[in-house]
Amino acid sequence: MKAFTNTNPRDLAHAVTLIRDARQAGRSLAIAGGGSDLLGMMKERLVTPDVLVSLRSIKGLDQVKAAPGGGVTIGGLITLDALSKVAIIRERYAVLAEAAESVATPQIRNAATLAGNVCQRPWCWYYRNGFTCLKNGGTTCYSITGENEFHAIFGGGPSYIVHPSDTAPALVALDATFRIVGQTGDRMVPAAEFFAPPTVDASRENVLKDGEILASITLPPARKLGRSTYHKIMDREAWTHAIVSAAVVLDIDKGVCQRARVVLGGVAPIPWRLPEVEKLLAGQRITPELAAKAGDAAIAGARPLAKNGYKVPMVRAMVARTIADVADRGLRNAD
Ligand SMILES: Cc1cc2nc3c(=O)[nH]c(=O)nc-3n(C[C@H](O)[C@H](O)[C@H](O)COP(=O)(O)OP(=O)(O)OC[C@H]3O[C@@H](n4cnc5c(N)ncnc54)[C@H](O)[C@@H]3O)c2cc1C
Structure with a gap:
């Protein structure tokens, strides 16, 4: 590992000054949250900062608080373990609690922060093994003709990484808003606009500029009838990222879906929203037949590479199953 200076800001303003x-x-x-990803990348010399700004020294940025106008604001430094145990998150924003508790291992969830999870770099083996790919300052995505079992089937090009975060699809499905703090002040960005496709800048996964901090995330008021869940398929039972995942939020009133959000993980360079599926569900009673139709609609735009065609039927089944599960929860919980 290259020698570096560690700095421990007292608050966000101090962090901005240090940067x-x-x-x-x-x-x-480099900016560190829990360091569970970043320190490994520094050891591998994929990231070689002179100065590390370690945000964990900032007090109070690990809390869940009521947001003005309803909803909640979650400090970016809350650990995934703590987040998954907060009562209001479990009760009203289950999709986020379930996504957080699906990440990696208890040890990693105890160290990893929500902001760090959202901002983690891709786990593509070409990038992580130091190939001069698009993510490492090069001009080639080696996965297109190489080993692409775990790569994108939606939204690929010029890079075919998949966004690795489990919490990201949940936050997009919940219409969260991200507070970003930097040299020119604060800005608020909707979750769906925070993640940027590789056509915008193939070396990055989001709109954070160098030295900007993801400080907190606000969730809108949970609609009374909203139900949600997160389902995830992995290539082994634990310790790993999603091959395919689905975050589904449905507002169901008297058995009829008023509004739907369906967002996939593990299949695209950004959390992949399915607006056509959402339209198909809105105003309808969710039956097993409609859930199956939604699964068919979900794969309409899939463009698999040579070795990841197996993800297509997984997406179809995952979307149908997750929608049916949320609808079932809605009926079970109906007054
Ligand atoms: C074995 C293993 C299995 C894993 N499995 C999963 C999984 O199933 N699902 C999943 O989602 N993840 C998985 N991960 C990744 C893990 O969740 C991340 O390492 C963790 O969430 C990162 O959080 P952190 O706070 O430690 O971030 P750090 O390691 O501190 O930082 C990660 C990145 O985010 C940036 N960053 C951190 N905080 C901020 C901030 N506030 N503002 C701006 N940038 C910031 C850093 O600069 C760095 O680029 C796995 C990791 C390992 C090692």
Whole structure:
């Protein structure tokens, strides 16, 4: 590992100052949450900062608080384990609690922060093994003609990575808003606009500029009749990312779906929303037949590579099953 200076800001303003000072001194920097991903990348010399800004020293940014106008604001430094245990998240935003508790292992969930989970870099083996791919400053995505079993079937090109975060599809499905803090102040960005496809900048996965901090995430008020869940398929029982996952939020009133959000993970360079499936469900009573139709509609735009065609039937089944599960929860919980 390259030698670096560790800094521990007291608050966000101090973090911004440390970042500005490092920049002005011509020093490269990295921002750490729990460090569960970043420190491994530093050891492998995939990331070689002169200065590490370690946000864990900031007090109070690990809380879930009531947001003005309803809803909740979640500090970016809350660990995934703590988040998955907060009563209001479990009761009203189950999709997020379930996504958080599906990540990796208890040890990683105890260290990993929500912001770090959302901002983690791709786990594509070409990138992680130091190939000069699009993510490493090169001009080629080696997965197109190479080993692409775990790569994108939607939205690929020029990079075919899949977005690795389990919490990201849940946050998009919940219409979350991200608060970003940087040198020019704060900005609020809807979750769906935070993640950026590789056509925008193939070296990045989101709209964060260098040195910007994801400070907190606000969830809108949970609609009274909203039900949600997160389902995930992995290539082994634990410790790993999704091959295919689905975050589904449905508002069901007297058995009829008023509004739907269906977002996939593990299949595209960004959390992959399915607006056509959402339209198919809105205004309808969710039956097993409609859930199956939604599964068929989900795969309409799939463009598998040579070795990942197996994901297509998985998406169809996952979407149908997850919608049926949420609808069933809605009926069971109906007054
Ligand atoms: C064996 C293993 C299995 C895994 N399985 C899964 C899985 O099933 N699902 C899943 O979702 N993930 C999985 N992961 C990834 C893991 O969840 C991430 O390592 C973790 O969530 C990162 O959180 P962190 O707080 O430790 O981030 P860090 O390691 O500190 O940072 C990760 C990245 O985010 C950036 N960053 C961190 N915080 C901020 C911030 N506030 N603002 C801006 N940028 C920031 C860092 O600069 C870095 O690029 C796995 C990892 C391992 C090692």
